[in-house]
Amino acid sequence: MAPPVRPRFRAEGRAALEAELVLAGRGWVGRRLQPLELGFDGDGRICAVGRNVRGARRHDVGDRVLLPAATDVHVHLREPGPPEAGETIATGTVAAAVGGVGLVGEMPNTVPPTDSVDRLEEKEARVRGRAGVDVLLYAFPAEPRSVPSLARRAGGFKLYLSPTTGIETVPSGPKLAALLDALGQVDLPVVAHAEDPGLFPTGIAPTDATGWDQLRPAEAEAAAVARLLRAPERLRLHVAHVTVAAVARAIRERRLSFEATAHHLLLAASPGRDARFKVNPPLRSEAERAGLWEEFRRGRVPIVASDHAPHPRAAKELRFDLAPSGVPGVETTLPLLLAKVAAGELALPVLLQSACDRPARLLGQPLGRLSVGHRANVLVVDFRAVVRLRSDRLRSSCGWTPFEGSEVVFPVEHWKDGERIVEGGEYVGRPTGRVVRPEFAPGVVRPTPEDGA
Numbered sequence: 001m002a003p004p005v006r007p008r009f010r011a012e013g014r015a016a017l018e019a020e021l022v023l024a025g026r027g028w029v030g031r032r033l034q035p036l037e038l039g040f041d042g043d044g045r046i047c048a049v050g051r052n053v054r055g056a057r058r059h060d061v062g063d064r065v066l067l068p069a070a071t072d073v074h075v076h077l078r079e080p081g082p083p084e085a086g087e088t089i090a091t092g093t094v095a096a097a098v099g100g101v102g103l104v105g106e107m108p109n110t111v112p113p114t115d116s117v118d119r120l121e122e123k124e125a126r127v128r129g130r131a132g133v134d135v136l137l138y139a140f141p142a143e144p145r146s147v148p149s150l151a152r153r154a155g156g157f158k159l160y161l162s163p164t165t166g167i168e169t170v171p172s173g174p175k176l177a178a179l180l181d182a183l184g185q186v187d188l189p190v191v192a193h194a195e196d197p198g199l200f201p202t203g204i205a206p207t208d209a210t211g212w213d214q215l216r217p218a219e220a221e222a223a224a225v226a227r228l229l230r231a232p233e234r235l236r237l238h239v240a241h242v243t244v245a246a247v248a249r250a251i252r253e254r255r256l257s258f259e260a261t262a263h264h265l266l267l268a269a270s271p272g273r274d275a276r277f278k279v280n281p282p283l284r285s286e287a288e289r290a291g292l293w294e295e296f297r298r299g300r301v302p303i304v305a306s307d308h309a310p311h312p313r314a315a316k317e318l319r320f321d322l323a324p325s326g327v328p329g330v331e332t333t334l335p336l337l338l339a340k341v342a343a344g345e346l347a348l349p350v351l352l353q354s355a356c357d358r359p360a361r362l363l364g365q366p367l368g369r370l371s372v373g374h375r376a377n378v379l380v381v382d383f384r385a386v387v388r389l390r391s392d393r394l395r396s397s398c399g400w401t402p403f404e405g406s407e408v409v410f411p412v413e414h415w416k417d418g419e420r421i422v423e424g425g426e427y428v429g430r431p432t433g434r435v436v437r438p439e440f441a442p443g444v445v446r447p448t449p450e451d452g453a
């Protein structure tokens with residue numbers, strides 16, 4: 001693979017260079033919002049960053065803010081799958097575009113699972129000509145011996161340590177050790193769902209989100225993470241959906257990557273919360289939620305992701321024990337957190353690191369910064385445009401959200417490879433989304449001291 005592309009942010013870029021298009025607004029420069037202009041070249045890359053950039057065309061967004069588009073490393077688009085699954089690659093990627101996400105990492109627990117080269121190729125064919133944003137496909141390594149051939153085609157791997165939607169048997173003991181060994185031989189990110197089902201107590205029949213938390217306790221998460229932290233050094237491990245601060249600290253001490261989701265950061269397992277709040281790992285207590293938020297706010301959570309699981313509304317209105325686990329989020333994660341920035345509860349650089357820069361580095365993509373050489377995937381945001389989230393306005397076909405009524409800031413515009421795909425908050429793009437694989441080895445993705453706020 002090519003060496004890492006890490007162009008530094010240059011406030012004064014090659015302003016003399018003639019750009020195809022200049023986007024003029026404000027941006028985060030030198031620890032504050034200042035006037036900023038971005039030049040896009042004819043290949044959909046950023047070719048100039050600074051002031052007074054010359055270009056053939058100019059688009060001025062006034063005092064609105066230019067931000068890099070986000071990357072969501074954890075999304076379920078449910079295709080292939082049964083028709084009642086609802087979401088498709090087409091609907092889910094349009095939802096991503098409207099939510100400011102230009103690249104999604106698509107999980108392999110579809111029906112059938114993405115566990116062979118043939119199935120990867122079949123999924124790639126479904127993406128081409130239908131996806132609104134770019135898609136990186138994770139493979140499911142059912143056997144250690146399948147890893148080398150999958151690694152030549154996939155963008156990453158997803159490892160399940162507990163059963164979940166579409167995955168019934170999980171490796172443990174020597175088989176898990178062999179799998180971790182095989183995954184340690186390849187230069188791709190390995191995203192792990194870490195819960196140890198051996199530590200789920202019996203005799204509990206949950207009827208609300210608090211019961212679900214008791215059935216799949218944080219101790220089961222901590223134990224599974226402890227097992228993963230004994231994996232070979234070379235493994236490019238990324239732990240999905242960490243729910244409690246103590247587990248976050250344990251992973252950070254090993255300098256490995258992990259994510260927190262918007263639902264674990266913003267929602268708690270209050271008594272009476274029905275199956276719309278049923279998710280794996282579960283929502284935790286308010287005290288644990290607040291502890292995780294504090295880690296995030298201080299810049300100590302490397303990546304924020306959605307774990308977008310767009311179960312249809314009808315399925316989530318079933319009795320608690322019958323309903324599937326998972327909540328939608330690819331469309332709402334960035335808007336919810338932009339609203340926290342607008343409210344003064346979150347520093348913009350912390351959000352940009354965790355939603356844009358580090359997830360792109362984990363997936364080996366020249367994205368996530370407004371830097372020369374990066375792809376021209378840019379959002380225009382108006383932080384005064386705070387609205388209440390309404391599920392009837394969402395583009396995901398699932399038609400509901402656990403964040404109904406929460407404050408959100410949706411991007412006004414979303415530019416992908418120098419072309420506008422969202423205008424006035426509405427999707428106006430074409431299905432030009434590509435299948436991408438890491439262009440450079442995943443970086444060591446961890447918070448650095450200057451990220452702290």
Ligand SMILES: [Zn+2]
Pocket residue numbers: 074076107307
């Ligand atoms: Zn997931």
